[in-house]
Amino acid sequence: MSNVPSDLLYTKEHEWVRIDGNTATVGISHFAQSQLGDVVFVELPDVGKTFEIGESFGTVESVKAVSEIYAPLSGSVAEINNAVIDAPELVNDDPYGDGWLAKFEFTSEPSGLLSAAEYEQFIKEEADK
Amino acid sequence: MKQTPLNARHRALGARMVEFGGWDMPVQYAGIIAEHKATREGAGLFDISHMARFWVTGPDSERFIQLIDTFDISKTAIGQSDYGIMCYEDGGIVDDIFTYHLGPDEWMVVANAGNAEKDWAWLNQHTAGYDVVLTDRSQELAMIALQGPKSESLLAGLTDADVINLAFHGITKATVDGVAGYISRTGYTGEDGFELFLPASEIERIWDRLSEAGATPIGLGARDSLRFEPGLALYGHEIDRDINPYEAKLGWVVKLDKGPFIGSEALQDIKANGAARTLIGLEMTGRGIARQGYPVVALDGSELGVVTTGMPSPSLGKNLAYALVKAGSVKVGAEVDVLIRDKPVRASVVKTPFYKARYKK
Numbered sequence: 499m500s501n502v503p504s505d506l507l508y509t510k511e512h513e514w515v516r517i518d519g520n521t522a523t524v525g526i527s528h529f530a531q532s533q534l535g536d537v538v539f540v541e542l543p544d545v546g547k548t549f550e551i552g553e554s555f556g557t558v559e560s561v562k563a564v565s566e567i568y569a570p571l572s573g574s575v576a577e578i579n580n581a582v583i584d585a586p587e588l589v590n591d592d593p594y595g596d597g598w599l600a601k602f603e604f605t606s607e608p609s610g611l612l613s614a615a616e617y618e619q620f621i622k623e624e625a626d627k
Numbered sequence: 628m629k630q631t632p633l634n635a636r637h638r639a640l641g642a643r644m645v646e647f648g649g650w651d652m653p654v655q656y657a658g659i660i661a662e663h664k665a666t667r668e669g670a671g672l673f674d675i676s677h678m679a680r681f682w683v684t685g686p687d688s689e690r691f692i693q694l695i696d697t698f699d700i701s702k703t704a705i706g707q708s709d710y711g712i713m714c715y716e717d718g719g720i721v722d723d724i725f726t727y728h729l730g731p732d733e734w735m736v737v738a739n740a741g742n743a744e745k746d747w748a749w750l751n752q753h754t755a756g757y758d759v760v761l762t763d764r765s766q767e768l769a770m771i772a773l774q775g776p777k778s779e780s781l782l783a784g785l786t787d788a789d790v791i792n793l794a795f796h797g798i799t800k801a802t803v804d805g806v807a808g809y810i811s812r813t814g815y816t817g818e819d820g821f822e823l824f825l826p827a828s829e830i831e832r833i834w835d836r837l838s839e840a841g842a843t844p845i846g847l848g849a850r851d852s853l854r855f856e857p858g859l860a861l862y863g864h865e866i867d868r869d870i871n872p873y874e875a876k877l878g879w880v881v882k883l884d885k886g887p888f889i890g891s892e893a894l895q896d897i898k899a900n901g902a903a904r905t906l907i908g909l910e911m912t913g914r915g916i917a918r919q920g921y922p923v924v925a926l927d928g929s930e931l932g933v934v935t936t937g938m939p940s941p942s943l944g945k946n947l948a949y950a951l952v953k954a955g956s957v958k959v960g961a962e963v964d965v966l967i968r969d970k971p972v973r974a975s976v977v978k979t980p981f982y983k984a985r986y987k988k
Contacts, residue, residue: 528910533643535643535655535658535659535848536658536659536660536661537915538660538917538939539915539939539946541915557968559916560659560943561659561660561663561848561852561938561939562654562659562848562851562852562938564916564918
């Protein structure tokens with residue numbers, strides 16, 4: 499049912515992470531955007547701001563709901579996706595591509611992230627609740 | 628969690644289900660924005676069987692409703708209905724209701740799902756001295772709404788009732804696809820439309836017939852955005868235990884000249900002295916969406932009030948909100964800040980309602 503690319507890592511807060519050297523690109527998963535519905539607003543932090551793992555770094559909002567997005571690792575914001583600020587529907591249309599949210603430069607090696615298989619299992623359990 | 632007789636249908640349609648007022652309800656099918664527009668432009672089909680349907684019968688039924696309702700229903704003819712409010716003695720709101728005059732000494736009161744048990748207890752608590760019988764028919768009788776400009780023509784093809792000539796807020800006995808019940812010209816969207824009261828055992832088939840005829844299933848998400856734009860109050864938001872009708876801009880529903888009713892003394896005082904707070908409309912001019920509970924402050928940071936409902940308006944394409952603020956503190960055109968996660972975001976005070984209702988009257 500949900501699309502979970504195998505080359506990405508995930509969190510239990512439904513973010514995905516793509517590691518490339520010292521940089522981690524972050525977005526919300528296909529499952530997360532489908533649960534949220536039409537995304538109408540995205541708030542992202544200023545470039546250079548630092549976050550601890552698990553800290554809220556912004557919000558993704560639908561007509562009815564506000565969903566916080568959490569830093570999947572500790573680091574500083576290297577880049578934000580200005581395209582999703584102007585066109586929040588990108589988060590629905592292409593959550594793993596043009597709908598990415600922010601890039602972090604991490605300070606310590608990421609840990610505790612889920613593999614695609616583990617995340618798939620996790621959302622299956624969530625959906626059965 | 629309680630289920631309406633359409634629960635299996637919602638799941639089969641792939642709706643996303645949520646808990647609402649103790650019920651397992653569809654929040655959306657295709658998406659809130661698409662469903663909202665389908666209702667404004669065509670016909671939306673809503674399962675509202677979670678709402679309460681109480682019958683009030685007996686020789687004192689009118690006198691009893693006059694006691695618990697702020698509105699004056701003495702002029703509500705058989706075949707008509709009116710919006711009303713049940714207040715506590717202090718003027719706070721128990722619930723908002725619709726009272727349908729079905730026949731001689733026969734009324735139906737429709738109340739909110741989340742308040743059903745409280746309302747039932749409240750009604751039963753006040754029957755002493757009144758020759759009335761209260762019957763909860765919420766289970767046996769399902770309730771669906773068909774709302775939007777195409778509702779009339781769509782429903783006309785499936786019923787023996789003359790829905791084209793059914794008056795605004797009128798109610799009539801009707802058969803829909805051969806099943807006997809009631810149709811009323813009421814709703815909660817700001818559009819022309821109907822509410823259907825039909826046996827629970829038949830409702831799935833009728834839902835399918837309406838759907839095949841072109842009605843779009845609508846979840847609670849769009850039900851909220853549709854009621855928000857024309858400024859229809861929602862319990863727990865614009866109205867509540869601690870909010871009185873004058874504050875909620877519902878003074879027109881309070882008929883003090885009809886004689887005493889529950890809350891009338893307190894409401895008389897509130898009217899004479901002026902309500903402490905007033906409901907205003909806000910349009911966000913800064914980047915952000917106001918949500919219920921967010922503080923509203925003056926530009927100098929002083930407290931004004933709180934947001935009751937806020938969202939991006941699908942019909943108007945703006946981020947709008949209602950807020951309950953200190954009476955007289957701001958005027959239309961004034962600028963205020965809404966504190967969104969502690970950050971002030973600029974908003975303008977605008978006229979309400981945001982959307983002009985398009986009823987057929």
